[in-house]
Amino acid sequence: xxxxxxxxxxxxxxxxxxxxxxxxxxxxxxxxxxxxxxxxxxxxxxxxxxxxxxxxxxxxxxxxxxxxxxxxxxxxxxxxxxxxxxxxxxxxxxxxxxxxxxxxxxxxxxxxx
Amino acid sequence: xxxxxxxxxxxxxxxxxxxxxxxxxxxxxxxxxxxxxxxxxxxxxxxxxxxxxxxxxxxxxxxxxxxxxxxxxxxxxxxxxxxxxxxxxxxxxxxxxxxxxxxxxxxxxxxxxx
Numbered sequence: 001x002x003x004x005x006x007x008x009x010x011x012x013x014x015x016x017x018x019x020x021x022x023x024x025x026x027x028x029x030x031x032x033x034x035x036x037x038x039x040x041x042x043x044x045x046x047x048x049x050x051x052x053x054x055x056x057x058x059x060x061x062x063x064x065x066x067x068x069x070x071x072x073x074x075x076x077x078x079x080x081x082x083x084x085x086x087x088x089x090x091x092x093x094x095x096x097x098x099x100x101x102x103x104x105x106x107x108x109x110x111x112x113x
Numbered sequence: 114x115x116x117x118x119x120x121x122x123x124x125x126x127x128x129x130x131x132x133x134x135x136x137x138x139x140x141x142x143x144x145x146x147x148x149x150x151x152x153x154x155x156x157x158x159x160x161x162x163x164x165x166x167x168x169x170x171x172x173x174x175x176x177x178x179x180x181x182x183x184x185x186x187x188x189x190x191x192x193x194x195x196x197x198x199x200x201x202x203x204x205x206x207x208x209x210x211x212x213x214x215x216x217x218x219x220x221x222x223x224x225x226x227x
Contacts, residue, residue: 004156033214040122042203042219043157058214090156092215100145100164102215104156 002027006091006105013081013112021076021108023091029103031094032074033058034066036087037107043090049074081112115140115206119218126194127226134189134221136204146187147205147215148178157203163187164209174198199225 004025013019025032033048035058045058049068063085065077074093078085091105120135138144148160161172168180178189187204204218 035217040219042119043217045214048214092157100162101159104149104158106156 002103004091004093004103004105006089006108008108009106010109011111013110015082015112016080019078019081019110021078021089021091021110023074023076023105024072025074025091025093025103026072027093027095027103028071029093029095030071031096032068033092033102034064034074034076035090035092036060036085037090038087046076046089078110081110083112086110086112115144115208115216117204117206117216117218119202119204119221121221122219123222123224125224125226128196129193131192132190132194132198132223134202134204134223136187136189136218138185138187138204138206140185140206140208143209144206145209146178146180147207148172148176148187148189149203149205149217150174151201151203151220153200160189160202194223194225196225196227198223 007022030051034046035043037043044060047066049055089108092102094102116139118137126132146163149157150160151157161170163170163180171177176191201220201222203220205215207215
């Protein structure tokens with residue numbers, strides 16, 4: 001089954017404690033991206049990757065890092081989380097950087113206290 | 114750059130009534146347009162998309178949307194809604210060439226009332 005898998009689905013952490021949210025896709029997609037969803041703001045792109053070892057900033061990259069060492073995986077790293085990073089995070093993938101059909105993960109709800 | 118405006122943040126509607134969710138976009142180049150649906154506690158699911166050709170696009174669950182280039186709109190419609198259509202709906206746009214990501218609107222929460 002074609003899918004984008006994020007882990008964990010829910011996470012509560014404390015300010016400053018490094019964390020990683022994993023994202024994996026099984027569709028051999030080149031393009032992967034991370035979004036955060038906040039009430040009244042919709043989805044905003046954090047980082048994206050057009051292929052292995054190629055990453056770039058989206059609209060709200062501050063406080064986040066990503067890596068793309070393998071085609072299927074695109075982890076999101078928060079080196080020192082802060083409460084303003086409390087949000088719902090989505091990973092997405094598609095066949096090209098023109099996402100005529102983007103597949104989304106189930107989301108990760110992160111709370112930073 | 115592209116941008117999307119969803120004109121209504123919340124739309125309550127009675128079951129079996131018609132509904133229209135409005136979306137306007139801004140772009141200086143040709144675009145692809147999308148509607149995504151997010152059911153409670155789930156990820157986003159593609160409802161329909163406009164790439165080219167016929168301006169009336171049909172999607173899943175009885176939804177359709179019409180691309181209007183002169184009005185830069187891509188409104189979503191359904192002639193008769195069900196309780197199960199209660200969800201958040203996102204309009205999105207991307208350039209039809211080049212390396213640009215999806216740009217999302219802020220979402221419209223559709224609440225279907227029995």
